Amino acid sequence: MDDQSADLPDRPISPHPNLVAPEGLAAIERKIDRFSAAHRAAVDKHDKAAIAAAQRELRYWSARRGIANLVEPPADRTHIHFGIVVRREDGRTQAFRIVGEDEADTSRGTVSHVSPLARALIGRSVGDVVTVLARKAEILEIH
Numbered sequence: 001m002d003d004q005s006a007d008l009p010d011r012p013i014s015p016h017p018n019l020v021a022p023e024g025l026a027a028i029e030r031k032i033d034r035f036s037a038a039h040r041a042a043v044d045k046h047d048k049a050a051i052a053a054a055q056r057e058l059r060y061w062s063a064r065r066g067i068a069n070l071v072e073p074p075a076d077r078t079h080i081h082f083g084i085v086v087r088r089e090d091g092r093t094q095a096f097r098i099v100g101e102d103e104a105d106t107s108r109g110t111v112s113h114v115s116p117l118a119r120a121l122i123g124r125s126v127g128d129v130v131t132v133l134a135r136k137a138e139i140l141e142i143h
Helices: 022-045 048-066 116-121
Strands: 018-020 068-070 083-088 093-099 110-112 129-132 135-142
Touching (some): 018 022, 022 048, 022 068, 110 116
Antiparallel strands (some): 083 135
């Protein structure tokens, strides 16, 4: 395999601002450390495919770190920023955190700040009702 055949295209970078909570910035740093170690191991083994894969991830995570905008938890908890509890129109309550795109994982209770739900909620207050995808939710708590 020649050097060119191991090149991988870059992962697409979101056009949205890369807003990250402190935990998200730390996660980006861990990804960079992880793929740096993977790159070193691949170089030691002369594994061109693994080198290319690690380089691709390093380019992506380094770019994400370079454009990361740290969002500290606000002292003012009257308007939504990154944490919320809502009551959906079916009566269920749901707690989640609004996070950066790379941190979002609905199975862990996090949604991206660019998701329709987050965009409808950011800047709102307790008691406000928002409609997302034809469904209503009342803001119960901000944390």
